[in-house]
Amino acid sequence: MSQPHSRRESLPPSTPATVSVFASPASWIESDALDQCQQVAALDGMIHVAAMPDLHPGKGAPIGAAMASTVLYPFLVGSDIGCGIAVFPIRLKRVVPERLAARFPDLDRALDPERDANDPAWAVVHCEIPAGHLEGLGTVGRGNHFVELARVDTVCDSGHAARLGLDAGDLVLIVHSGSRGLGERILRAHTEVHGAGPVSDPAAYLAMHDDAVRWGSLNRRLMAARVAYALGAEPSEPFVDQCHNLVEVHDGVYLHRKGAAPGDGRDVLIAGTRGTSSYLVAAHAGPDANHSVAHGAGRKMSRADALRRGRAKHTVDELRRTAVGSLVVCGDRQLLFEEAPTAYKRIEQVIADLVDHHLATPVATTTPLVTYKTPDLGPTHRPDRRDQRRKRGRV
DNA sequence: ATGTTC
Numbered sequence: 096m097s098q099p100h101s102r103r104e105s106l107p108p109s110t111p112a113t114v115s116v117f118a119s120p121a122s123w124i125e126s127d128a129l130d131q132c133q134q135v136a137a138l139d140g141m142i143h144v145a146a147m148p149d150l151h152p153g154k155g156a157p158i159g160a161a162m163a164s165t166v167l168y169p170f171l172v173g174s175d176i177g178c179g180i181a182v183f184p185i186r187l188k189r190v191v192p193e194r195l196a197a198r199f200p201d202l203d204r205a206l207d208p209e210r211d212a213n214d215p216a217w218a219v220v221h222c223e224i225p226a227g228h229l230e231g232l233g234t235v236g237r238g239n240h241f242v243e244l245a246r247v248d249t250v251c252d253s254g255h256a257a258r259l260g261l262d263a264g265d266l267v268l269i270v271h272s273g274s275r276g277l278g279e280r281i282l283r284a285h286t287e288v289h290g291a292g293p294v295s296d297p298a299a300y301l302a303m304h305d306d307a308v309r310w311g312s313l314n315r316r317l318m319a320a321r322v323a324y325a326l327g328a329e330p331s332e333p334f335v336d337q338c339h340n341l342v343e344v345h346d347g348v349y350l351h352r353k354g355a356a357p358g359d360g361r362d363v364l365i366a367g368t369r370g371t372s373s374y375l376v377a378a379h380a381g382p383d384a385n386h387s388v389a390h391g392a393g394r395k396m397s398r399a400d401a402l403r404r405g406r407a408k409h410t411v412d413e414l415r416r417t418a419v420g421s422l423v424v425c426g427d428r429q430l431l432f433e434e435a436p437t438a439y440k441r442i443e444q445v446i447a448d449l450v451d452h453h454l455a456t457p458v459a460t461t462t463p464l465v466t467y468k469t470p471d472l473g474p475t476h477r478p479d480r481r482d483q484r485r486k487r488g489r490v
Numbered sequence: 491a492t493g494t495t496c
């Protein structure tokens with residue numbers, strides 16, 4: 096077993112917080128992200144920072160880290176409070192990716208209780224809408240968010256998979272999304288007064304935070320139902336739904352997760368990329384890892400780099416029809432380059448690091464068939480001037 | 491990641 100402390104940085108004696116990086120030397124971790132871990136470790140009240148193998152630099156705080164502290168810092172969770180990944184079983188009669196891709200609903204358009212009163216997706220809502228927040232309900236958002244139809248590929252632990260009711264060849268919907276404008280509003284309200292400082296009233300923040308976590312989970316269920324109906328299937332209960340951006344309170348300690356999934360005995364889907372497999376794992380991370388595991392492959396390049404280098408390296412067509420034969424529904428060219436599989440680390444290495452450090456055990460892999468990002472260029476699309484210029488050139 | 495955008 097490789098030691099999680101092999102990369103423990105030397106800390107000034109005045110800083111009691113420890114930093115553990117759960118990655119092998121073979122895994123590339125940007126030094127900026129490690130610097131951010133040290134900056135977090137130096138915050139008042141910080142106890143322990145556990146960095147996952149998908150660690151990469153974020154805005155202020157690193158992404159792919161679980162941070163335990165006696166003080167609650169909203170910026171360590173970020174604006175997308177409640178973001179997570181849910182996996183739903185889905186049964187379809189015919190699986191023709193091209194046909195299915197064309198049937199995905201418009202997940203940029205929110206569900207409106209009045210206008211869409213008859214939408215059957217509302218059936219999955221069994222509670223009040225958290226915070227009464229209707230804006231953006233049922234929408235996927237942007238960035239690394241997606242809704243993916245995938246097929247269970249390799250079953251690594253047949254007993255565990257059977258307990259979940261999963262078998263090789265089964266179809267699933269993977270939904271990665273969060274609390275949209277609600278979480279952003281909650282962080283902004285804090286930041287406008289306190290910046291990156293701690294909350295003065297943890298209970299008040301946590302009440303709003305918990306609403307955003309519930310809203311994010313409900314949003315994933317609503318989207319899964321919208322997609323299931325649109326593809327001619329019935330909605331289903333998720334067998335995995337884990338939030339990787341949140342704060343948990345344990346015995347007076349605030350455990351901030353930022354791109355780090357709960358790893359204490361739960362099953363987690365660790366997302367690959369739009370063009371590579373994802374891994375369903377049984378997570379069993381202990382206190383050294385702040386009870387957390389990775390949440391995905393992790394970015395290897397910044398969005399700006401991915402855009403610049405991707406334009407030289409890829410065509411739009413190869414990003415929309417991937418190496419594994421899956422389709423990517425995405426009418427936003429820039430996003431397509433930013434989210435290119437080559438902009439991410441290899442998911443196999445991330446999983447290997449978790450296994451080597453005894454944080455997780457693979458249960459099954461999934462292979463994408465159709466990944467939805469944002470509505471495709473429709474038949475009514477009229478390219479603007481810039482698009483026309485690109486069309487004549489490479490892109 | 492988000493809402494907003496002269």
